Amino acid sequence: MKPKHLLHPALLALVVLGLANTAAEAQQRRSFAQKLNKQVAFDPRGTLVIENPLGAVNVEGTSESVLDITANWVVTGVDDAAIAEGRRQTQIYLGGTPENRLLRSVIVQPSRDQSWSVSVSYFIKVPRSVHVNVVSRSSEGISISRISGNVNVRNMTGPIHLNSVIGLIRADSVNGDIYATYKLPPTVNAILSTVNGHIQVTTPSDASFTWHAETLKGDFLTSLPLRGGFSRHPGATVYRASVNGGTSPILQTVTMTGRVSVGAEGLPMQSLLASTQGRPGSAMPQEDVTPSLQRVSDTLLVQPPTASSFVAQRNLINGNYKFETSLGNVFLGEVRGNADITTRAGEIVIGRVGGSCDVSSLGGPLNLGDIHGVLTASTAAGHVHVRAARKGGSISTDGGNVHVVHAGGPITLHSGGGDIILQNATSRVNAETKSGDISLTLDRTVRSQTVNLRSVDGNIVLNVPPGFAADVDITIITSSDVANRIQSQLPGLSIIRDQVGGRTRIRGVGKFNGGGQKVTLMAEDGNVHVRSENTPQMVVLPPRQ
Amino acid sequence: MVDCTALKERLPDLLTETIDKAGREETHRHIEDCESCQLEWIAYRDTWRILGELPEVAVPARAKARFAAEIEKLSPVAPVAPVVAFRHRPIARWLSQAAAVVVLVGGSFFLGQRTSVPEYQTAASIDGVSSLPFSIAETRVLPASDVSPEIQGRPQIQNVRFLEAKSGSGDVGIAFDVTSHVTVTGKPEDKSLVSLLSYVLQNHDNPNLSRSDTIEWVRETYGSRGVADPAIVKALANVLKNDTHEGVRIKAVETLNDIPPASAPEARLALIEALRNDPNPAVRIKAIEALANLAKSGDSYDPATVDMLREKASQPDENLYVRVKAAEALSQINL
Numbered sequence: 001m002k003p004k005h006l007l008h009p010a011l012l013a014l015v016v017l018g019l020a021n022t023a024a025e026a027q028q029r030r031s032f033a034q035k036l037n038k039q040v041a042f043d044p045r046g047t048l049v050i051e052n053p054l055g056a057v058n059v060e061g062t063s064e065s066v067l068d069i070t071a072n073w074v075v076t077g078v079d080d081a082a083i084a085e086g087r088r089q090t091q092i093y094l095g096g097t098p099e100n101r102l103l104r105s106v107i108v109q110p111s112r113d114q115s116w117s118v119s120v121s122y123f124i125k126v127p128r129s130v131h132v133n134v135v136s137r138s139s140e141g142i143s144i145s146r147i148s149g150n151v152n153v154r155n156m157t158g159p160i161h162l163n164s165v166i167g168l169i170r171a172d173s174v175n176g177d178i179y180a181t182y183k184l185p186p187t188v189n190a191i192l193s194t195v196n197g198h199i200q201v202t203t204p205s206d207a208s209f210t211w212h213a214e215t216l217k218g219d220f221l222t223s224l225p226l227r228g229g230f231s232r233h234p235g236a237t238v239y240r241a242s243v244n245g246g247t248s249p250i251l252q253t254v255t256m257t258g259r260v261s262v263g264a265e266g267l268p269m270q271s272l273l274a275s276t277q278g279r280p281g282s283a284m285p286q287e288d289v290t291p292s293l294q295r296v297s298d299t300l301l302v303q304p305p306t307a308s309s310f311v312a313q314r315n316l317i318n319g320n321y322k323f324e325t326s327l328g329n330v331f332l333g334e335v336r337g338n339a340d341i342t343t344r345a346g347e348i349v350i351g352r353v354g355g356s357c358d359v360s361s362l363g364g365p366l367n368l369g370d371i372h373g374v375l376t377a378s379t380a381a382g383h384v385h386v387r388a389a390r391k392g393g394s395i396s397t398d399g400g401n402v403h404v405v406h407a408g409g410p411i412t413l414h415s416g417g418g419d420i421i422l423q424n425a426t427s428r429v430n431a432e433t434k435s436g437d438i439s440l441t442l443d444r445t446v447r448s449q450t451v452n453l454r455s456v457d458g459n460i461v462l463n464v465p466p467g468f469a470a471d472v473d474i475t476i477i478t479s480s481d482v483a484n485r486i487q488s489q490l491p492g493l494s495i496i497r498d499q500v501g502g503r504t505r506i507r508g509v510g511k512f513n514g515g516g517q518k519v520t521l522m523a524e525d526g527n528v529h530v531r532s533e534n535t536p537q538m539v540v541l542p543p544r545q
Numbered sequence: 546m547v548d549c550t551a552l553k554e555r556l557p558d559l560l561t562e563t564i565d566k567a568g569r570e571e572t573h574r575h576i577e578d579c580e581s582c583q584l585e586w587i588a589y590r591d592t593w594r595i596l597g598e599l600p601e602v603a604v605p606a607r608a609k610a611r612f613a614a615e616i617e618k619l620s621p622v623a624p625v626a627p628v629v630a631f632r633h634r635p636i637a638r639w640l641s642q643a644a645a646v647v648v649l650v651g652g653s654f655f656l657g658q659r660t661s662v663p664e665y666q667t668a669a670s671i672d673g674v675s676s677l678p679f680s681i682a683e684t685r686v687l688p689a690s691d692v693s694p695e696i697q698g699r700p701q702i703q704n705v706r707f708l709e710a711k712s713g714s715g716d717v718g719i720a721f722d723v724t725s726h727v728t729v730t731g732k733p734e735d736k737s738l739v740s741l742l743s744y745v746l747q748n749h750d751n752p753n754l755s756r757s758d759t760i761e762w763v764r765e766t767y768g769s770r771g772v773a774d775p776a777i778v779k780a781l782a783n784v785l786k787n788d789t790h791e792g793v794r795i796k797a798v799e800t801l802n803d804i805p806p807a808s809a810p811e812a813r814l815a816l817i818e819a820l821r822n823d824p825n826p827a828v829r830i831k832a833i834e835a836l837a838n839l840a841k842s843g844d845s846y847d848p849a850t851v852d853m854l855r856e857k858a859s860q861p862d863e864n865l866y867v868r869v870k871a872a873e874a875l876s877q878i879n880l
Contacts, residue, residue, distance in 0.1 A: 156851060156878075174855055174875050195858045196876040216869060256858050256872040327865060345866035363826055363866020380864060381827035399791050399827020417791020417825060435790030436757070457757070457790050485577055495574055 032075045032083045036092065042067035043099045044127035047149075051104045053137040056121040056158075061128030061146035067101055068125040069094065077116035086116035131167070159197075173197055177258070182207065191252045198258040201251065205264035208246025213239045213262070214254045216327050220272040223263030237326055239272060289313040292333040296351035300369030302385040302403060305331070307347040320355070329364070338373065347382070357393075365400070374409070383418070392427055401436070419458070425449075433458060437526070442468065444534065448516030459526040462519070464490070466532045469516035474508035477524045488530040549575075552582055556589050562699070597698040681727070681741065700725045733766050734774060743780035760784065760796045768803040775811055778804065782815030791825045798828060802835035813839055817853045826864040833857070833867065837874035851878065 042048070044065055050057055062068075075086035089108045096102040105120040121140065126132065131149040134142055136158070143161040144151050150167040153160050160171050162180040169190035171178050177197040180190065185207035192199050198218070203209075205224065213220050214237050228241025243251075243262070253260045263269055292315040297304045311328025314321075320337035323330060329346040332339065338355035341348055347364045350357065356373035359366055365382035368375070375393030377384055383400040392409025395402055398416035410428040413420050419436040422429060426443040432454040441463040442449060448469045453460050464470075472493060474486050477500070486495060486508040493508040508528070512519075521528050552575050558564040559572050576586050701724040708718030731738050746759055760781070767777060778801065785797040798819060801812045813836065820832040836850050857863055857871040 174851065193859065195855060195872045216865070216872075254859065256868065257876070327869060345864070345869050361866070363830070363864045381825070381830055381866060397827075399795060399825045415792075417793075417795055417827065419792070433792070435792035457793065487577060489580075491578065493578070495577070 029076055029078055030080070030083060032077075032087065034073045036069075036071040036073060038069045038071075038094060040067050040069075040094070040101070041065065041098045042101055042127055042130065044129045046099045046101065046127075047131040047133065048124075048126055049096075049100070049102045049133045049135075050122065050124070051102075051106075051135045052120055052122060053105065053107060054117075055105070055119040055136075056140040056142070057124070057134050057136060058122065058141075058143045059124045059126060059132055059134070059145070059147070061130075061148070062125045063128060064125070065127050066125070069103060070123040071105075072121040072123075074119045074121075075116060076118075079115075082111075082115040086111065086118050090118045090120070092120065185209070186249055186251060189249045189251070191254075193252075193254040194258060195256045196258060197255060199253045199255055199260045201253065201262040202265050203262070205267065206244060207264075208242075208244035210247055210250045211239075211241045211243050211262060212250060212252045213241075213260050215256070215258065215260055217257040218255060218259040221259065221261035221263070221269040222272060223267035223269050287314055289315055289331055289333060292316075292351070293331060293349075296333055296349070296369060300351045300387055301349070301367055302387050302405060303367060303383075305329075305347060305349045305367050306365060307331075307349065310349075311343075311346070366395075366397075402431075402433075429453070437461070439463075449519075450517045451519045451521070453520070454522045455526055456524045457526065458523065460521050460523045460528045461531065462521060462529070463531045463533065464512075466490075466534060467513055468532065469513035470511070470519040471515050471517070472508065472510055472512055472519045472521075472530075474519075474521045474528050474530075475523075476506040476526070476528060477522075478504050478506065479525065486528045486530075489532040490530060549579060549582055552576075552579075553585060556586060559586075560589055560593055594698060681744075698725075736774075739774040739776050743776045746777075746780040747783050757793055757796050760793065760800050764796075764800040764803050768800070778811045778815075782811055785815050785819050785823075785828075791828060794819070794823065794825070794828045795831055798831040798835055802831070802838055813847065813850060817849060820853055820857060826867055829857075829864070829867050830870050833870045833874050837877055840874075840878045851875065854878075 042065060048059075048067065050059070071092060073090070073092065075083050075090065077083035077086055089110075091104075091106045091108065093104040093106065094101070103122070103124075107118060111117065119140070126147075128146055129148050131151070132144055132147055133152040134144070134154070136142060136155040138155075138157050141159050141161065142153055142155060143163070144153065144165055145161075145163040147164075148166040151162065151165050151169050151171075153162070153171045153173075155173050155176055157173075157175045159177045159179065160173055162169060162171060162178075164181065164183045166184070166187065168188045169180065169192070171180070171190075171192050171194075173194040175196045176194060178192045178194050178199045179202075180192060180200070181202045182204065185204050186209055190201075192201070203224070207224070211222075211226065211228070216237055220239055222243075224243050226241040226243045227245075228239060230237075230239055251262070253262065261269055289310075293305070293313075307329035309329065310331040311325050312323050313331045315333040317332065317335045317337070317339075320339070321332065321335045322340040324342040325346070326344045327346060328343060329349070330341055330343055331349045332341070332351065334352045334354075335350065335357075336354040338357070339350060339353045340358045341350070342360045343364065344362045345364060346361060347367065348359045348361055349367045350359070350371075351369040353368075353371045353373065356375070357368070357371045358376045359368065360377070361379040361382070363381045364379060366377050366379050366384045366386075368377065368384075368386045370388045370390070371386065371393075372390050374391045375386065375389040375395065377386070377393070378396040379398070379400070381399045382397060384395050384397050384402045386395065386404045388406040388408070389395070389404060389411060390406075390408040392407050392411040394412040394414075395404065396412075396414040397418065399418065400415065401418040402413050402415050402420045404411070404413065404422045406424045407422060407429070408426055411422070411425065411430070413422065413429070413431040415433040415436060417435045418433060420431045420433050420438045420440075422431065422440045424441055424443050426446060428450045429440055429442075430452045431438050431440065433456065435457045436455065437458040437460070438453050438455045439461045440451065440453060442451070442465065444465045446465060447467060451462065451470075453462065468490065474488075474493070476486060486493065486506060488508065490512045492510040492512050494510050496507045496509070498505050498507075521530075552572060555564060555568065555572050559569060564572065576583050702721045703724075704720075704722045706720040708720060710717045729738060729741060733739075742759075742763065746763070763777060763781070767774075781797050781801050781804075785794050785801070788794050788797070798816065801816060804812075816832045816836045816839070820829050820836065823829050823832065833854065836854065840847060840850050854871045854875050858868050858875060860868065
């Protein structure tokens with residue numbers, strides 16, 4: 001039998017051909033390199049500003065009162081014309097006065113067809129006491145060494161190295177790592193901030209200072225003796241500590257998704273989240289949930305989850321479960337007791353809850369399957385999908401759609417902006433959206449029920465069984481007296497039109513089938529349609545597996 | 546409430562607007578409630594409209610002359626007696642008349658549906674009148690020579706005012722509001738359609754169609770095309786900036802995210818503005834997704850987008866999910 005894992009010969013040939021082509025293309029690119037050197041007078045109390053969008057920047061402090069610049073200028077292109085174009089479009093500018101020097105490399109018009117690229121790397125020597133400002137976009141690396149003045153560095157990608165900088169430091173990156181190394185204990189403040197990179201600060205073991213650290217997804221590591229903790233409010237992300245009993249200077253390290261480590265060289269690092277009480281909230285339980293996630297998604301959820309990684313993931317919990325996290329998605333296959341889940345940012349996915357279910361996200365979608373107890377679900381932003389709220393409850397989103405397949409108890413639905421769809425309700429319904437449509441279908445067994453629906457800039461569609469009895473009050477507020485209208489397949493409405501505040505109010509008041517519970521429908525700039533049809537019996541869930 | 550049979554008898558009166566106010570209101574209410582009468586009414590109205598749109602065929606000169614001659618023959622006859630003797634009309638005659646009407650109306654409807662406007666071999670032309678493009682305007686002053694003497698259908702004419710003759714010219718004027726239904730057809734990229742759509746998006750006073758539906762139509766129509774007109778992008782940007790409804794603004798962002806990035810500057814500015822100022826976090830999250838897509842598909846690095854995302858990622862009082870989304874978007878931007 002032939003082994004099945006081997007590549008098909010034709011496919012293999014294609015791959016080889018593709019690789020050969022790529023190699024040939026790579027060989028075809030040519031380079032132009034030029035080394036430039038310039039020395040100018042520079043006041044030791046002066047300021048140097050460097051703007052270099054693409055390329056490395058190395059600045060080193062010396063005892064000379066001279067600005068010594070060496071620039072390696074490399075242009076790569078597909079042919080000579082492209083290289084010539086790249087050279088034409090690149091300018092290096094050195095200006096200013098002996099007190100304030102400006103060094104800029106400018107790409108006048110970037111290559112739109114990628115036929116050429118340019119990189120300028122600077123090796124600069126400056127008087128040690130000057131202030132240095134560097135702005136870069138994609139740097140192969142920024143390195144500042146032996147500077148006693150203030151240093152301000154900003155880039156998009158690429159690492160930032162700060163070695164033996166004595167002055168005030170402010171380093172700000174988007175995707176780059178930041179490394180700061182102090183040979184002597186820091187004496188002035190430093191602010192190190194990166195969005196997606198890591199931060200590593202190395203100090204002498206006896207350095208004393210105050211450390212403010214913040215990370216959303218990462219961890220804090222240290223090898224220094226310190227005292228501190230998170231602030232007390234839930235979900236706090238800032239860790240404050242006194243290192244070696246110090247109160248100043250302040251070292252501030254901020255990263256959104258990266259890791260922060262502060263310590264002495266050679267000493268073992270310890271995680272602050274893993275030790276002591278950690279961040280306010282719960283531990284992060286992890287199980288292999290791949291099969292469970294697939295099964296829950298196929299059988300219990302209305303929509304597949306958007307998240308694929310979770311800070312808490314459990315297949316089955318026998319009993320109650322409470323979990324709180326400042327950031328991250330949560331997946332629970334089944335909770336046999338009550339569930340109480342909070343995330344300050346992330347998606348919550350739960351297959352089945354035997355008891356009551358209280359889920360809250362300050363931002364992120366909610367995706368829930370079969371909830372046997374009362375459901376309380378809220379999010380500040382995102383869609384909410386619920387297969388079954390068997391005892392009803394309340395569901396709210398400040399922005400997004402609310403979609404519930406079945407509500408077996410009184411339910412309140414709210415959307416700050418989005419549609420509300422309730423496919424099958426057997427009990428009282430309150431629903432309101434600030435902009436969107438509302439569609440509600442009452443179960444075929446319902447003879448009379450209280451319904452209160454309110455929509456702005458959207459339509460209301462209410463589906464009721466043919467024998468449904470109610471006292472009905474329908475209102476449309478509209479800017480046109482002909483466009484919006486009330487339609488009802490059940491007789492018994494009297495339509496009244498009048499003017500309120502310069503707008504037309506259309507009211508349909510009356511009784512369906514002799515009257516019953518109150519049905520109040522209100523639409524602003526939308527239509528109201530009451531349908532009465534024999535809806536097929538709803539099967540909320542497939543048989544339990 | 547009137548029954549259906551009585552109502553159907555009123556439909557011709559309603560159509561020709563010869564019904565009294567109370568009857569009209571009652572009939573309209575019944576139509577709103579009764580599906581079969583609604584269908585009947587729509588059919589009546591469409592038939593009437595189609596009849597109005599049928600081309601008028603000029604009477605041949607020979608037939609006209611023959612008709613005039615017949616009239617001529619009748620005119621010198623002795624005066625007709627003022628009293629006409631009553632003659633019972635046989636039922637067959639009523640039936641044949643009714644059948645003729647049905648055939649005429651049905652046939653016209655059928656022809657109207659099946660046949661297109663005939664293309665004449667030699668196009669009719671009127672010398673001396675310049676052909677101006679039809680423009681949708683709030684007010685318009687037209688010389689009588691630019692207005693066809695033929696009034697099609699039964700347009701509603703209201704607020705009629707008569708203007709006195711000007712000294713010298715002798716021209717008089719009739720000013721009025723007219724309600725007419727206009728269908729503009731063309732390619733989605735036609736300037737007139739783009740302009741009209743932009744106007745509809747930004748001047749929403751048509752409750753027949755919600756703004757969300759309009760935006761959805763824009764998304765479906767322009768999302769799959771290679772280039773979206775900057776006017777459409779600008780209109781969406783205005784909706785995103787000015788609409789008070791969160792759901793509408795979310796749809797506007799989603800549409801800006803879906804349409805091609807050729808008009809990126811306007812879209813980018815609107816999205817940055819929304820990310821900075823929109824009070825709803827769901828709108829801000831959608832704006833981040835759209836900005837990240839623009840940054841990925843754009844051919845140049847946009848510092849304003851990166852700065853805004855960076856600001857949001859680091860803003861301590863921002864919704865945490867928005868911050869995380871901004872950080873994720875930044876990590877996906879290639880330079």
